[in-house]
Amino acid sequence: MKKAEVYILSGFLGSGKTTLLKRLLEDEQKSGRKTAVMMNELGKVSIDSDAVSGEDVSLKELLGGCICCSIQDKLEAQLQGLLLDEKPDVIYIETTGAAHPVEVIDAILSPLFADKLLIKGILTTVDGTRWMDRKLLSPQLQQLILEQVRHADFIVINNMNELEANEQAKITFEIQSINPYARCLLTNYSQVPLDQLRRLTVSFEKVEQKSQQIKLNLSTFVYQFKTAISHTEFENFLKSLPDSIYRIKGYIKFDYSDFPFLFQYSYGMPIYLKEDMNMPLNLVFIGEDISWREIETQLGNLEL
Numbered sequence: 001m002k003k004a005e006v007y008i009l010s011g012f013l014g015s016g017k018t019t020l021l022k023r024l025l026e027d028e029q030k031s032g033r034k035t036a037v038m039m040n041e042l043g044k045v046s047i048d049s050d051a052v053s054g055e056d057v058s059l060k061e062l063l064g065g066c067i068c069c070s071i072q073d074k075l076e077a078q079l080q081g082l083l084l085d086e087k088p089d090v091i092y093i094e095t096t097g098a099a100h101p102v103e104v105i106d107a108i109l110s111p112l113f114a115d116k117l118l119i120k121g122i123l124t125t126v127d128g129t130r131w132m133d134r135k136l137l138s139p140q141l142q143q144l145i146l147e148q149v150r151h152a153d154f155i156v157i158n159n160m161n162e163l164e165a166n167e168q169a170k171i172t173f174e175i176q177s178i179n180p181y182a183r184c185l186l187t188n189y190s191q192v193p194l195d196q197l198r199r200l201t202v203s204f205e206k207v208e209q210k211s212q213q214i215k216l217n218l219s220t221f222v223y224q225f226k227t228a229i230s231h232t233e234f235e236n237f238l239k240s241l242p243d244s245i246y247r248i249k250g251y252i253k254f255d256y257s258d259f260p261f262l263f264q265y266s267y268g269m270p271i272y273l274k275e276d277m278n279m280p281l282n283l284v285f286i287g288e289d290i291s292w293r294e295i296e297t298q299l300g301n302l303e304l
């Protein structure tokens with residue numbers, strides 16, 4: 001089955017995410033692909049959804065919380081519904097300005113359907129003037145903006161017309177020092193060449209296409225078990241993992257049990273919860289600069 005492409009739009013409040021989304025949707029309308037949008041807003045009433053009014057676009061709104069924390073279950077249910085009912089070619093997810101990119105990817109990649117999604121990348125918008133003044137924000141918000149830049153695959157710096165030439169150079173230098181691997185563009189109103197953006201691919205496929213010396217940044221990988229495995233060997237595998245694997249979750253079947261376990265792993269801590277029915281044996285990984293090919297080989301060896 002063809003996977004649905006997923007683009008995540010991240011960036012601080014008012015930095016130009018919706019403006020970028022509108023441009024992407026206009027482009028999709030020309031391409032004729034089946035397009036879906038998920039918009040997440042912190043408040044209970046949607047403000048931005050008027051921006052998405054094209055007839056060919058399915059819109060799901062997630063209101064009243066942030067997808068990376070308070071309404072993660074709702075996101076899972078809506079995404080699953082979307083994949084089953086609409087079968088979109090591409091899904092754009094606009095996050096709240098307060099969302100952390102790793103947690104958003106984590107929320108999207110449910111083990112129930114992670115194998116049906118192809119995460120194309122995180123597009124982060126930055127308001128150039130806000131960046132210059134970011135020291136005025138609380139330390140937590142400064143940290144959030146840094147994380148949104150650090151994990152991005154494509155960075156759009158808006159409000160260029162409001163900046164002097166030396167400020168433009170300073171911002172570009174600062175942002176590229178934080179994330180040298182993302183494509184970074186200074187512009188106004190999120191005017192970016194969309195063909196460049198479409199060439200992104202940050203999941204396992206990227207590892208196969210690019211040579212090993214290229215840094216991979218944040219990426220994801222989904223492994224599908226065919227058989228039950230040994231619990232002890234799986235624990236040994238976990239102990240050998242690098243710290244830059246932030247998150248693992250999914251369903252695993254051990255050779256002593258009829259039904260799988262729901263497995264959760266973050267910051268090196270594994271948790272197992274026994275299920276009472278069969279589930280798809282998908283294991284979802286999120287990490288930074290990981291050779292997923294090696295991980296795949298190790299997992300394959302557990303099945304021998």
Ligand SMILES: Nc1nc2c(ncn2[C@@H]2O[C@H](COP(=O)(O)OP(=O)(O)OP(=O)(O)O)[C@@H](O)[C@H]2O)c(=O)[nH]1
Pocket residue numbers: 011012013014015016017018019020048096097125158159160187188189190
């Ligand atoms: N002057 C100027 N205004 C811009 C630029 N990009 C976006 N804007 C405006 O800034 C405002 C916020 O832009 P949005 O695209 O809604 O930003 P957002 O990140 O979706 O905002 P939230 O949904 O509140 O997080 C809108 O009025 C835009 O028209 C720019 O490059 N220059």
